[in-house]
Amino acid sequence: MxxxxxxxxxxxxxxxxGRLGAEIFSASFAACTGLSEHAATRGPGRTDWLAFDETCLANGVDPSEEAFRRFTAAQEAGAEEKYASITGLGxxxxxxxxxxxxxxxxxxxxxxxxxxxxxxxxxxxxxxxxxxxxxxxxxxxxxxxxxxxxxxxxxxxxxxxxxxxxxxxxxxxxxxxxxxxxxxxxxxxxxxxxxxxxxxxxxxxxxxxxxxxxxxxxxxxxxxxxxxxx
The missing domain is CATH 3.40.50.1000 (HAD superfamily/HAD-like)
Incomplete structure (x- = not known):
């Protein structure tokens, strides 16, 4: 080795x-910030942390590490909920x-x-x-x-x-x-x-x-x- x-x-x-990742991200961002309607940002290859911060700033939200940790918990729960969809559509x-x-x-x-x-x-x-x-x-x-x-x-x-x-x-x-x-x-x-x-x-x-x-x-x-x- x-x-x-x-x-x-x-x-x-x-x-x-497909679009499942973006859908999970959007739902998790809404759950974390309370913004059910928000502008999305794009950038292939970003970390989740950077994508969260950039989406916060694009929507007038002050990003914080505490908020990001809440977001990741929501996102991981969303991925678990969509597990069957990932299997079927991925x-x-x-x-x-x-x-x-x-x-x-x-x-x-x-x-x-x-x-x-x-x-x-x-x-x-x-x-x-x-x-x-x-x-x-x-x-x-x-x-x-x-x-x-x-x-x-x-x-x-x-x-x-x-x-x-x-x-x-x-x-x-x-x-x-x-x-x-x-x-x-x-x-x-x-x-x-x-x-x-x-x-x-x-x-x-x-x-x-x-x-x-x-x-x-x-x-x-x-x-x-x-x-x-x-």
């Missing part, structure tokens, strides 16, 4: 739950089970998550679509750990070091994601970036942003694994 730390984004990289993206299983079984790979979701929400999504058990979620970086996504890289590395005694570096850490914010997290957090053009960013945009490797999707297990281990 210990040659490569692979950190996976969740939404639009591993799975797609889908796993091409090649994902195969490449995740390859990493899970590889003796030189530590595999976890780096996502804007909270850990509980991410775990619910993975479980709903049969991807649970393929990563060690205790070792990841999540959207309620820090506001700024690049900081999650260090959070994950520290958790891995505490749990395993292995210290990973920018040269031995790889992020897998689909957004320009994922690329930014790799660049500023210190990691290599393997991108999948399965979200809103095109392959050309991801390359221009600085991703070292870009795939249309993760279906070519051998090629993706080779990039993760290179």
């Amino acid at each position: 210990g040659k490569r730390l692979v950190l996976w984004d969740v939404d639009q990289t591993l799975l797609d739950i 889908r796993v993206l091409p090649g994902v089970p195969e490449i995740m299983r390859s990493c899970a079984e590889h003796p030189d790979v530590v595999s976890s998550l780096l996502t804007g979701n909270t850990r509980r929400t991410a775990e619910l999504k993975l479980a709903a679509l049969g991807l649970d058990g393929l990563v060690d979620t205790a070792l990841g970086g999540y959207g309620d750990d820090r506001r700024d996504r690049p900081e999650l890289v260090g959070v994950a590395r520290e958790r891995v070091h505490r749990a395993t005694g292995t210290s990973f570096t920018p040269d031995t850490t790889v992020l897998v994601g689909d957004t320009l914010n994922d690329v930014r997290a790799a660049q500023l957090g210190g990691a290599r970036m393997v991108a999948a053009a399965t979200g809103s960013a095109s392959a050309a945009d991801l390359r221009a942003a600085g991703a070292e490797a870009v795939f249309d999707d993760l279906s070519d297990t051998g090629a993706v694994l080779a990039e993760l281990l290179s």
